[in-house]
Amino acid sequence: MITRAEGAYLGAVRAFQNPMLDLLHKRHAPLVVSLLSVVFTAERPQVPVADAHTEVGDALDQLRGAGYADQLPVGTARDLCRQWADAGWLVRQVLEDDVEVYQLSAHAVAALEVAGRAGGTRARVSQSRVRTLLDAVDRLAEDADPDVLMRMARLDAEIARLRAELEHVQKTGSVDQVDEETLLEEAENVLHLVRELPADFARVAESIKAMQRDVVTALRQDERPTGAVLREYLERGEQVMESTTEGRAFAGALRLIGDPQRLDDLSNRIGVVLRHPFSRRLPAAQRTELGEIVRRIEQGLEQVFAAQREASYVITAQVRNHDPLRDRQVDELLREVMTGLQAWVPDARRGQAVDPLRRLPVAEVENLRQTLGDLRPAQPPNPLAEWADEDDGTADEALAWGGPHYTQLGEHLAAYAAATPGTTPDQVDLAAAFNAAPEPLRRPVDLLGLLEIAHLRGMTETDEVAWAEAVRPDGSRRRFAFGAVTTRAKDEDDD
Template identity: 80%
Template sequence: MITRAEGAYLGAVRAFQNPMLDLLHKKHAPLVVSLLSVTFTAERPTVPVADAHTEIGDALDQLRAAGYEENLPTGSARDLCRQWADAGWLVRQVLDDDVEAYRLSAHAVGALEVAGRAGGARARVSQSRVRTLLDAVEQLAQDADPDVLVRMARLDGQIKRLQAELDRVQRTGTVDEVDDEELLEEAENVLHLVRELPADFARVAESIKAMQRDVVTALRQDERPTGDVLREYLERGEHVMESTSEGRAFAGALRLIGDPQRLDELAQQLDVVLRHRFTRRLAQQQRTELREIVRRIEQGLDQVFTAQREASYVITAQVRNHDPLRDRQVDVLLRDVMAGMQAWLPGARRFQPVDPLRRLPVAEVEHLRQTAGDLRPPEAPTPLAAWDDDGDDVTGDDARAWGGPHYADLTSHLVAFADGSDEVDVAAAFEAAPDGLRRPVDLLGMLEIAHTHGMTETGRVAFVDAVRPDGTRRRLAFGAVTTTTKDDDA
């Protein structure tokens, strides 16, 4: 039986295991918080690794020069960033231009917000804060109560109150002014709510990345049929936003703040607030935070959407390229490398040189072909036929009979066949030609003449019989066309 004190203690122990609280109760927590807040800002959420090391190193040198040497940890800026990444405060990622960069984790963002609130103005129990609580409870009760009559009564009461307010404004023509002190309390309440947003967005993005790592790890270790794996993981990749509790909560909030028109209305409302005289009582940092609310929301949305796109791309690529045998081979190779490192590191000295691998090991192959195949054919080629150069001479008429189209004779035949008509069917003209103009090559010539004078396709297939000079016949088919003969006499 666990007592109340023991249960409370165990709960506190679990809470302080969270990287956010772990950061805040460390010995050098003020230094970590200050360096992270200076390096990472709302305008620069990601910083290249080399730039971060340089800027943090310069900040450490400035603190040492100012006399804070005793409060600073040992080690270089690179060592500190590596420690912060191992503790879960920094996250390394590769940008689109293949540059490695740091960004704050959700735990670090939350720690900075807690430190900022603790070091800033003390939160007060104000009318605005209590009204926010009452409005939230009222909305929760309305959403939880399914009674139709109760809902109708509440809506009717709201309509009556609003109608009474409208009648009063129309009757008097004035709006009751709110005291500057009350407006100041409401502005501080808004800033208190806004400071929670960056950590919330970061937690959603990191939950999506954690789901991505879980999916890829499970896929690499999965031994089920490939079809089942593809169906399950492609579905999770398509519905990545609904795969985590943070993602589902964000999807609900997105319905409220994801509309560009609503963000424009929010920007206009903030502009009205900033023009009011009470804002002069706000600190410059608070006025800047009010002015940057819309941009911080847009940055948070972009951070979550980027994580969603990357997760969908990685999961889909892993599924498409999934090769269980190759993955197991890579895992075995990595385990061998880690085992070799663990065996080498205990006896190694600092700055001890390591002999590089200058050549890859030789593959153990039993036999390789050492000679090329015989390029000679299996048998000699067939002898060439004898050619009688002293045979009968070919006459000019024979050469013309077996030569190209007789364009002039074909043109005259087309004109004669048309007999004054504007159009002539090429197939019919070819069939009516004498045998000397019905060679296969003459059909090509007649089609060429028709194309020159402009031809029209009829949409049917024509068949003609061609006659070669040796008397053999050949039946040919082509798309039937007609041509004009208007300019043939010119």
């Protein structure tokens, strides 16, 4: 039987096998924490591998120059980053644009948060923290209690309390002020809760990626019919968020914070907090952290969504390209190659011939050419036949189908106003003027040009409907209806 002390010791051993605690109790833990916090920030959660190696190398050089050389580990920046990735503190992945990047694992994020809290303001028991605990317990009890009458009684009590508070505010016209010390305690409690979010988001994303790796591994080893594999794994790929415990918890939280309106309301409330005089007593770093709450939530959501999209894409692509027989053949060939290398390398000499592996697949070529092509150079194409341009098309006919004749239209408008009784130079009926124009000026495009001229000279529109009959250069006619327009016969500059 395991004693109490032995059980506690085994539990602690299992806990320290967690990469987060493993990072914190290493000899060079301060160096790892400091370098990771400098390279990876909230604004830059992903860093290209080459940039990370360069920045870590520069930081190591700066520390050596400051006299900390005896406290630094042996190895290059590339070696250190690889060690951190092997230990589970960094995650290495390839983005869509084929750029390989590092990002902090959930364990590393949690370790940085623990180190930050230990080195920062000491957590204290406050009214805000106790109220958060009591509210959480009350919510848990309400969700766990199925008694309808008890739920109704609690809701009635809450409604009565809120109604009394509303009546008090309506009578007094003021809100009870809260002292700044209490506000500072509540702000620290909010920051304490917010600092837990990055690790939670990273943990959800990593659980999705772990599920993706498990699915792909199981798919490669699957010996069931392809149809059954397709149905099962496509469903898991489409419902990847519901396939893990963390994913289901995140989906529940997403229903609360995923609404853009809620995030907008949260941003407005944070703005109210930062405008309050008590916020000036907060350190600059904490004020910045408060102002970036919404952005950190959005970054966490995007991190999880990106992991979900990648998992769905990888699983779907693997299912579509999955061939169990081919995968087994490849695995057998690779094992045979490795076995052959292990047997050949110890006794091999330089320049020794290697027996080829006869079981490698042969390239599948549908058809090989068996005859040579014609060696004579290709013949040029036949010369083009001589032909002459048709004589029936002239420049005048091309112009007839062109744009509006603005000059002639302006002159016609002025002549129409002068020759038409009852027409003043300031109010010329555009439709009547167009219908009175000669046929070369009554094309549909000229009606549009006349409307442009009226717009430039100043036109007045009425509720009446005017009709204009246009004539195309080929003699075809078309009637147009538009709102009646009057305009000036000449530009104001010409008066």
